[in-house]
Amino acid sequence: MPNKNFKLNTGQDIPAIGLGTWQSEPGKVREAVAHALKAGYRLIDCAYCYANEEEVGQGLAEAFAAGVRREEIFVVSKVWATYTTRCELGLQKSLEKLGLDYVDLFLVHWPLLLNPEGNDDRFPKLPNGERDIIRSYNHVDTWKQMEKLLETGKTKAIGVSNYSKRYLEELLPHATVVPAVNQIENHPALPQQEIIDLCKEKGIHIMAYSPLGSTGGPLFSAEPVVKIAEKHGVKPSAVLLSYHIPRGTTVLAKSVTPERITENLNLVELDAEDVKLLNDYSDTLAKEGKLQRFVYPPFGIDFGFPDKS
């Protein structure tokens, strides 16, 4: 399964599974990245905002020294919200930290602008403690800058993250380049089918984040997940990661624990009965208003997600 790829609208192959690095602590993430690449991962998901790209770069360098070639891996980074008026600078900073000449995919991390002249490089705040957001800014302007990055050769593809159907519908009429990817939270407790359907129609590949429910894996105990895991004799984590393969979606699993990083590559083929069980679970949560979104930073902006609007 680690060798399975999907195709982007740029013609590039993108691996079906990748290693996440959000909240991967300094002191652990170098080893996590190097271990993952040696174990067979071919996609590493990074971001300037994670404040660990320098150490991720050390992990990449270690893997290159061990024989992994740059061309055979797929590195993703994201422009953070304080840089959405300065996308090229944001990309350059990530490249320098990662020790790379190019990334394979560069994403708009969230569709907004945080004050680039505020009191912090990543999380500028107002005196009242709220995030210092420039509310007059239009996210479509960020995309116009992203399109120009393709000419620099510093990224092979561009895409978005945390885009709802509404935000995509605002963006697409103005886009010369259709985003290659929309990276969104996605798991059986938050299927986000309306976004996935629109992206499929427009040729935008989905990357699923927080597939285990993020920190601590709160979805491991979900009833259908436990039942399917028992049936196949695997851990709940394998069920949650495997959910994405028949959906045609790339999945990102974060771990800094070497054994878990290795075991997360062991996906299972879910049968029609398993898929139905998981879909029924999603439908029931939706009907009862119990969908679970684990990552929703305090921006105080309506991003157009139906479960939050």
Ligand SMILES: NC(=O)C1=CN([C@@H]2O[C@H](COP(=O)(O)OP(=O)(O)OC[C@H]3O[C@@H](n4cnc5c(N)ncnc54)[C@H](OP(=O)(O)O)[C@@H]3O)[C@@H](O)[C@H]2O)C=CC1
């Ligand atoms: N674009 C965006 O805004 C976002 C992007 N992302 C990306 O997606 C990635 C994945 O999402 P994330 O929110 O980190 O969470 P995940 O759903 O990947 O869950 C990570 C948690 O699960 C634990 N874990 C991983 N594998 C196992 C296993 N086999 N058994 C038991 N526990 C396990 C990890 O622990 P431990 O590390 O201690 O082993 C960690 O606590 C991120 O790292 C990031 O790259 C995530 C959120 C938002």
Ligand SMILES: O=C[C@H](O)[C@@H](O)[C@@H](O)[C@H](O)C(=O)O
């Ligand atoms: O990629 C992961 C998440 O989006 C993360 O970058 C944000 O949640 C960030 O920590 C924030 O607080 O705004």
